[in-house]
Amino acid sequence: MSTTTTPAVARSRSELLALRGTGPVVFVPTMGALHEGHATLMRIARERAGAEGTVVLSIFVNPLQFGPDEDLDRYPRTFDADLELAGAEGVDVVFAPTVAEMYPDGVPHEGPDGVVSEAVTVQPGPLADLLEGASRPGHFRGVLTVVAKLFGLVRPDVAVFGEKDYQQLALIRRMVGDLCLGIEIVGAETDREPDGLARSSRNRYLDAEQRQQAVALSRALRAAQERAPYGVPAARWAAMAVIKSEPGVELDYLALTTTGLGELPDYPEAGTEGRILVAARVGTTRLIDNLPLTFGGAR
Numbered sequence: 001m002s003t004t005t006t007p008a009v010a011r012s013r014s015e016l017l018a019l020r021g022t023g024p025v026v027f028v029p030t031m032g033a034l035h036e037g038h039a040t041l042m043r044i045a046r047e048r049a050g051a052e053g054t055v056v057l058s059i060f061v062n063p064l065q066f067g068p069d070e071d072l073d074r075y076p077r078t079f080d081a082d083l084e085l086a087g088a089e090g091v092d093v094v095f096a097p098t099v100a101e102m103y104p105d106g107v108p109h110e111g112p113d114g115v116v117s118e119a120v121t122v123q124p125g126p127l128a129d130l131l132e133g134a135s136r137p138g139h140f141r142g143v144l145t146v147v148a149k150l151f152g153l154v155r156p157d158v159a160v161f162g163e164k165d166y167q168q169l170a171l172i173r174r175m176v177g178d179l180c181l182g183i184e185i186v187g188a189e190t191d192r193e194p195d196g197l198a199r200s201s202r203n204r205y206l207d208a209e210q211r212q213q214a215v216a217l218s219r220a221l222r223a224a225q226e227r228a229p230y231g232v233p234a235a236r237w238a239a240m241a242v243i244k245s246e247p248g249v250e251l252d253y254l255a256l257t258t259t260g261l262g263e264l265p266d267y268p269e270a271g272t273e274g275r276i277l278v279a280a281r282v283g284t285t286r287l288i289d290n291l292p293l294t295f296g297g298a299r
């Protein structure tokens, strides 16, 4: 269902509580700068909530998940346009708290011995040390902490996340299971531009030339998909060949993993499902993408 009603806006915990309906609550957590990929998540949420349920979308640029040299200050903030898109997709409530509302005692920080300040935060476990976690230390502690807080405030029955942040989605599923949070997590396939570029709020940073160069990420993933029947080395080689052919793309990592982000043998059994994940810098913009792979059958 799609409506053009402007959603109710809650800025504080108490305003949010007052707007929570009695039916099922389906939640879409975001950092705003909404695009067509978020619209897909909102559509899924609206469908899951049905006429009786409430769709809540949060917009919060979470300082705890940004490193000191990252783009917290310049992260796009487009509240009015976000509200319009949320309304068009049938969102009932937009929760847009301030930093002080989310972190009344201040944003937790590292102490001199690496220990987090007095606040309780979520320790994400070893899955958070790989890939994005290796490049962005502390990132997933920030993500899981804010998601846990948002879950506590919104109290959803279902929450919808994009697969573009594949490692984030895996960690959120793990947190919900390990901490017995009782929330159904729905993963939505990555939304793409017609030329294959994964939709992302950070695509706005790219100039015209960089926008062209950035397509190499999805082309590399698709090349790997085509070669996956021949095994991991062939798939990796195909992806790397695309990345190397585009000098504007500075690779951070390219990883072929199991669906659970574990290690793969070079030649998995025919039919084995896996994942290829990439992160790279185009100019000063760091982009990520991933796709599923199916191995074997062509050796």
Ligand code: PAF
Binding pocket: 029, 030, 031, 060, 062, 065, 143, 146, 147, 165, 168
């Ligand atoms: O994926 C995002 O936009 C953010 O990491 C999330 C889940 C909203 C937490 O800040």
